[in-house]
Amino acid sequence: AQSVTQPDIHITVSEGASLELRCNYSYGATPYLFWYVQSPGQGLQLLLKYFSGDTLVQGIKGFEAEFKRSQSSFNLRKPSVHWSDAAEYFCAVDSWGKLQFGAGTQVVVTP
Amino acid sequence: GAVVSQHPSRVICKSGTSVKIECRSLDFQATTMFWYRQFPKQSLMLMATSNEGSKATYEQGVEKDKFLINHASLTLSTLTVTSAHPEDSSFYICSTRGEASVRYNEQFFGPGTRLTVL
Numbered sequence A: 001a002q003s004v005t006q007p008d009i010h011i012t013v014s015e016g017a018s019l020e021l022r023c024n025y026s027y028g029a030t031p032y033l034f035w036y037v038q039s040p041g042q043g044l045q046l047l048l049k050y051f052s053g054d055t056l057v058q059g060i061k062g063f064e065a066e067f068k069r070s071q072s073s074f075n076l077r078k079p080s081v082h083w084s085d086a087a088e089y090f091c092a093v094d095s096w097g098k099l100q101f102g103a104g105t106q107v108v109v110t111p
Numbered sequence B: 001g002a003v004v005s006q007h008p009s010r011v012i013c014k015s016g017t018s019v020k021i022e023c024r025s026l027d028f029q030a031t032t033m034f035w036y037r038q039f040p041k042q043s044l045m046l047m048a049t050s051n052e053g054s055k056a057t058y059e060q061g062v063e064k065d066k067f068l069i070n071h072a073s074l075t076l077s078t079l080t081v082t083s084a085h086p087e088d089s090s091f092y093i094c095s096t097r098g099e100a101s102v103r104y105n106e107q108f109f110g111p112g113t114r115l116t117v118l
Helices: none
Strands: A001-006 A011-014 A020-021 A024-026 A033-038 A044-050 A056-058 A066-068 A074-079 A087-095 A099-102 A105-110 B006-007 B010-013 B019-025 B033-037 B045-052 B065-075 B076-081 B090-097 B112-118
Touching: A001 A087, A001 A099, A011 A020, A033 A066, A044 A056, A044 A074, A044 B112, A056 A074, A074 A087, A099 B045, A099 B076, A105 B090, B006 B090, B010 B019, B019 B033, B019 B090, B019 B112, B033 B076, B045 B065, B065 B112, B076 B090
Parallel strands: A011 A105, B010 B112
Antiparallel strands: A001 A024, A020 A074, A033 A044, A033 A087, A056 A066, A066 A074, A087 A099, A087 A105, B006 B019, B019 B076, B033 B045, B033 B090, B065 B076, B090 B112
16 A cells, blocks of 8 residues: 655754755655645645656745655755744655645744 | 635534535636545545535545535535534645646645534
């Protein structure tokens, strides 16, 4: 069965520092992968997506993610974090027409 | 991305009453809408998938008689929680998907509805 794993439940990062959120998937074919961000009490906003082609994907708000088939990973990165990046981040994979979400990573940004 | 609205954003009701949540696709025709449930500090769990004009398909473990879904038009889907109980308290989120997004299952999410059952 397909699955998505986000190993880090909680990450604390200083403002201005770099951020990397890990996502590993288990999927038999070429996966369609997504990263979403959820601010407190809000719905999900799509940060970026990977369907095919260039394995380095640029998204909104300065985020990027790299698809590595050999490692079954789709890690999200941002070079310099802003206080407004504090939120919950979800990795998701399309699984037979349904989105399967990881457990999420809570990002806390300190001054 | 597409704009999706939900109404109400928050609702508090008494145990035993029914609550209706609306999900609207504001700027494109959503052939498919999804309903998710999210418990505090947890991920989203898909409850059901609805296609316009058809009966919803519920995920295993979701009571279809308790969570009534209607997708009567390409821009509106409703979720009715019938005879709500405190354990139904949760954050309910809808998402939409148009024909152009079917292949990659790109979904656009509403802001969510916080349901509290007293």
